[in-house]
Amino acid sequence: MIKTLALAGASTLALSAAAMAADKTLTISVYSFAQDEFKELVYDPFEEICGCEIVVETGNSIERIAKIEANKDAPVIDMAVLSTHDALGAARKGLLQPIDVAKLSNHAKLYDIAKDPLGDNMGIGYTFYATSIVYRSDKVTVDSWADLLSPELAGNVAFPDITTNQGPPALYMLGKAMGETGADLTAPIEAVGEKADDIVTFYVRSSQLAQLMQQEEIWAAPVGRFAWGQFKDNGLPMAWATPAEGQTGGMNVMVMTANNGNEELALQFMDFWLSTEIQSALANALVDSPANAEVEVSDDIAANLTYGAETVSQLDLLAPATILDERESWLEQWNTKVVK
Template sequence: MTKYISILALSTALTATGAAAQEKLTISVYSFAQDAYKEVLYDPFEEMCGCELVIETGNSVERMAKIEANAADPVIDMAVISSHDALSLARKNLLQPIDTSRLQSFDKLYTAAQDPIGDNMAVGYTFYASSIVYRSDLVSIESWNDLLGEKLADNVALPNITGTQGPLTLMMLNKAEGGKPGEFAGTISAIGKHADDIVTFYSRSSELAQLMNQEEVIAAPVGRFAWSRFKSSPLPFAWAEPKEGQAGGMNVMIMTANNGNEDLAYKLMDYWLSTEVQTRIAEALIDSPANTEVKVSDEVAENLTYGAELINSLNILDPSVIIANRDAWVEQWNNEVIR
């Protein structure tokens, strides 16, 4: 009987140990490149920590709504999201500050990525440039204003105002027109006047790639993270370098308030930001690195937003400007552009 109890106790202990080894971390991420992320990030991390990652995807609106709806009892431990969406969540007290002393690679990050929305409420993990992809055999692009010019009429697509690329495109068109920074009313009105010349206002880069490969569209603003969709096409697409420069953005890591799983979340953040993992992600052409120590070949760099010179040259829209003006922009857009 004593022997039986001892075996039972040992079995219970082993079961408990196994359960502890299978801690779970629930993260909310973009749906983009999830198979590739599984290979270069999720699977190696699970093997290293002996834990399980629960991956949730969706568009930004859905993911933010889920975090807000479960504020009292968080179901998301950590998320990656745009800097302005992170600021919106922080202002609703849905996030907790990040203890950067727990991130070994923190000092290796570009300065802009270390505290992108203030109060250490987020840390940047990737930058992206945004410019105009165009058919180099059919048209040349010198300025962001070319998007509304006669040579592209009936052959251009623009991003919807509610997408990530929408405000960035407004910023660059506004700059090209000599407008006051952050005041886009005139730019939206100009787009409205040319609405009949625009093939579509796209919401997803995959939708745009299909239209351009079908030769219905020959020029459109797009984020660098989607450039591979066009570069691999048999059609001669090119990446524009307009005289006003390129727009830029940053995606960030955030941690939900009072989730109770902070230790494991910090482990993933630290792993994700490490030189080794950021290099692996860059070489897989998934995301551009925020870690300054990442070194890649010229061939890989061509597909990324890579290097201090490029990153420091980007026109980045202040997240607080987006939050302060987004509702007014959308209302004017619906009235003058969508009609």
Template sequence: MKTMLCTAAAAGLMATTATAADKTLTISVYAFAQDEYKEALYDPFEEICGCDLVVETGNSVERMAKIEANAADPVIDVAVISAHDAYALSQKELLAQIDSTRLTSFGDLYPSAQDPLGDQTAVGYTFYASSIVYRSDLVKINSWADLLDEEVAGRVALPNITGTQGPLTLLMLSKALGHPEDFAQTITTVGEHADDIVTFYSRSSELAQLMNQQEVIAAPVGRFAWGSFKESGLPFAWAEPKEGQTGGMNVMVMTKGNGNEDLAYQFMDYWLSSEVQTRIAEAQIDSPANAKVVLSDEVAEGLTYGAELINSLNMISPQDIVAHRDAWVEQWNAEVIR
């Protein structure tokens, strides 16, 4: 973000720098779209607050581990992560409770984003739908079960169980296969088809490359990655399976005892405002959790937008994911990643 001045030609400049140095907020975020976030969120906030943002990125495991390792003396003030990862941190008592009265747009958020963990330690800032992206000139996808069909065998990718899309895909495959409460049976079925799967991807960028190279013609993906397929020049389509779409919510959290709560609340409040959520949505970075955001049809087409779509998503509770994740991973490693 802003570059700190180590020396200055004038005392006035030194005083200004010292003032800024006294107001520094360290945030931990996803690595994607950082140039766009800088323009839409980080730079405008620094101008308003007269402070500096230190932005740290990385995958969820790395970022969560850093929060846990520094619990006694937090080095991260605010983090944005998946709802289930936030719940895992909350269960370890690493998160501060959020005083919603200090967030002026709190009442404008969709109800499900206001207290997604049920303990006031997180607030939702974006929703994402997930469905299947496919080559419309080569195959037609009508059901999540089509991912295991012979028509796409050897040309389909699935997300790894350890990624955000993994449990969501299990949810919808289980529903399509007729046993929505039995992920174990679905994992076994995926294992039986493992030789037909090109890869079990961990990052959407990895999947986009495979699909653009035409090695994969169908795969589950989050709506936030749809733009890279839509703009590729190839005839990709977004499926609307008969079982519906799945999805999730990303949330913002504040570490317990970070000592920088005032600036953290200011930043969170700014990000949740209808002004900023609109600007981020119009830049096609993230879908809004603020229900007052109004978007054109053209912009909304690339996002997870509106109460009707959000309320229709098949979602897994953070509590269920955390409770069963270890068992899913163990079975997955034994039967799928052989």
């Protein structure tokens, strides 16, 4: 049903897609997450419209960026999806080219924060997520990021490692709760270091949290909204916090590799992915929170996503340049104050 609707709605793109040669191949580099769903909802429908073949390469960000860099002079990847700071890092190395947004019919439909998050049209946001605190509502109440270090949660809390995508944003919000106004994470890192013995684990994967929560070894932890489904149906009283300081999060962007020679096909694929129909299909399948502001979903679906203009406007995101420029300093501080 979803695939059929997506194809029907996306048929408006067929006229422009008809210009594509049937023997063309588009090579994309993506996260390994939910690839069966992406194949059904995005890749296969686009192949039917364009008469082309999509070659999908997956892996973690480090591996995928390394491949793009190793083939800089003769690109083997046409487009990729990355976190904002990883994409900015690739752009600074000259691995990417600006995206011609004038050729994207769906660009104007995006939330403003997704239209040009890197500057110079070097990337386009296609999904984002909130980060807050998931907690056992029968054990504690979480009203502030500072509650993570409270006596009530001592010995029952997990915190993201500094090397994860959740680590710096969680520290940033903890700093806000401490009265810090900038992105200098010195104070929150020191605070976490002082309470390190009260923290069950510094996690690197959200799946670790789900197991610890199920085993009742932890009562609370910062986590991305994309992982909420692992907790809300675990049979325990669970809640998603709305801290006084707000929620943070992250964004993933589409990027175009430099001088790949396949720009037109890559642009048409990006436009297809950003369309209301495809973004709706991905949202309803609980794959991605939509960056397209026209997407409408049911309340039940919305409860599992980072969804709606009000929610999006309240996200307090660390600037990708800040993450890129400061992460080595943050890591050094973390190793000194927390890992010891």
